[in-house]
Amino acid sequence: MSAATATVTADARIPLRGHLRHTGALVRRNLLWIRQDPESMFDAILFPVIFTLLFVYVFGGSIGQSLGGGQEAYVQYVVPGLMAMMGMNMAQGVGTGFNTDFNSGVMDRFRSLPIGRGSVLFAKIAVEVLRMLFATVILMIVGVLVGFDITNWAGLLASVGLSAVFGSALMWVFLTLGVIMKSAQSVQAMGFLVLMPLQFGSSIFAPTQSMPGWLQAFTDYNPLSALADSARGLMVGGPVAHDLWLTLGWSAAITAVMAPVAIHKFRTKN
Numbered sequence: 001m002s003a004a005t006a007t008v009t010a011d012a013r014i015p016l017r018g019h020l021r022h023t024g025a026l027v028r029r030n031l032l033w034i035r036q037d038p039e040s041m042f043d044a045i046l047f048p049v050i051f052t053l054l055f056v057y058v059f060g061g062s063i064g065q066s067l068g069g070g071q072e073a074y075v076q077y078v079v080p081g082l083m084a085m086m087g088m089n090m091a092q093g094v095g096t097g098f099n100t101d102f103n104s105g106v107m108d109r110f111r112s113l114p115i116g117r118g119s120v121l122f123a124k125i126a127v128e129v130l131r132m133l134f135a136t137v138i139l140m141i142v143g144v145l146v147g148f149d150i151t152n153w154a155g156l157l158a159s160v161g162l163s164a165v166f167g168s169a170l171m172w173v174f175l176t177l178g179v180i181m182k183s184a185q186s187v188q189a190m191g192f193l194v195l196m197p198l199q200f201g202s203s204i205f206a207p208t209q210s211m212p213g214w215l216q217a218f219t220d221y222n223p224l225s226a227l228a229d230s231a232r233g234l235m236v237g238g239p240v241a242h243d244l245w246l247t248l249g250w251s252a253a254i255t256a257v258m259a260p261v262a263i264h265k266f267r268t269k270n
Contacts, residue, residue, distance in 0.1 A: 019122075022115040026123030034127075044131045047089055048139035051082055055205060056146050063206050072147050079143040080231040081204035083136060083159055084224055087167015088199070090132040092191040094124055095174025096184040102269070103183070118263050125171045129164050136160055155234035162234075162247060166227050169251040172258035179265040204228045223250040 034040055055078050056071065064074035101107050110120050140150070150156055174191060181187045201215060202208075202224040208216050219225045223246070230243035 019116040019119050022119035023122045023126070026110075026115075026119060027126050030123060030127040031130075034131075041131070041134070043093060044090070044135040045138055048082065048086070048135050049142050051085070052079070052139060052142045052146060055082070059205070066207065066210070075143065075147045076149065076236050077207075077232065078205060079139070079148045080159060080235045081228040082139055082143075083163050083231050084166075084204055084228040085199065086135050086139065087132050087163045088170055088195060088224065090128050090135065091167055091170035091174050092188070092195060093131075094128045094171050095178040095187045095191060098124060098175055098178030099181060099184045099187050102179070107266075121172075121175055121262060121266060124175065125168050128171055129168055132164060132167050133160065136163070150235075152235060152237075159231040159234045162230060162244070163227065166223065166247055166251045169254040169258075172255055172262050175262040176258055176265055179262065179269055198222060198224050202228060223247060226250065 056075055060071035060074040060078075063077075064070045064072065067073040067077055098107075107120070140148070140156075144150065174187065177187045177190055181190065199205075201218050202222045203219060204224060208219045208225070211219065226243040226246040229238075230240055230247050232238060233240035233243065
């Protein structure tokens with residue numbers, strides 16, 4: 001029997017309660033590691049602050065005029081869009097961190113223990129979702145300070161949940177990259193090449209009506225546009241249903257395809 005087959009067989013013998021217990025223990029381990037290394041939270045703290053101030057005060061006046069207002073109108077537009085970015089940027093971080101754990105030997109130790117291999121990945125995602133929620137709180141605090149008006153708390157909470165669902169789906173993609181790429185720098189570079197077109201070819205930062213026709217066609221199928229527009233509709237008003245279901249559909253499809261791939265690659269990596 002090969003090592004990969006033996007690993008899959010061992011995983012199958014672990015009951016669901018065991019997988020949940022292992023996941024909980026690994027979540028606690030990862031949180032304790034963050035406590036030991038608070039610098040690992042700098043991205044979750046600084047990213048929402050820097051991006052909010054940058055886009056509001058550099059682009060807010062000009063883009064706000066196209067929205068029929070000024071900087072105040074742009075704040076209402078861009079803050080929900082930045083929330084859509086939160087899960088995506090945290091997802092890239094989980095890939096680089098996972099690759100670093102492999103290269104440092106941490107994952108070899110985990111795979112030598114009698115624990116469910118999927119539990120390691122689920123624990124990573126759970127901790128990153130918690131970091132994403134922390135970053136979202138920072139984003140909303142900064143957003144309120146620069147003039148964002150929270151008028152629908154239920155919509156705000158729904159937007160946070162939707163961003164967490166989509167972000168956790170993207171994390172499976174980057175966990176896969178973290179396993180198959182040779183270095184954390186390679187994962188980061190691949191993430192940059194994928195995420196930059198998705199970010200700026202979307203409705204996160206600016207309305208898409210003034211974009212060229214071919215780019216508008218791309219934004220129509222860009223899941224980040226659907227997430228940003230649904231968050232915008234939930235938080236400040238506007239159409240929600242179509243973009244909401246589109247975001248959930250993308251999240252389900254990405255998870256269904258990439259979660260088995262990530263778990264298989266993790267189990268069989270030499």
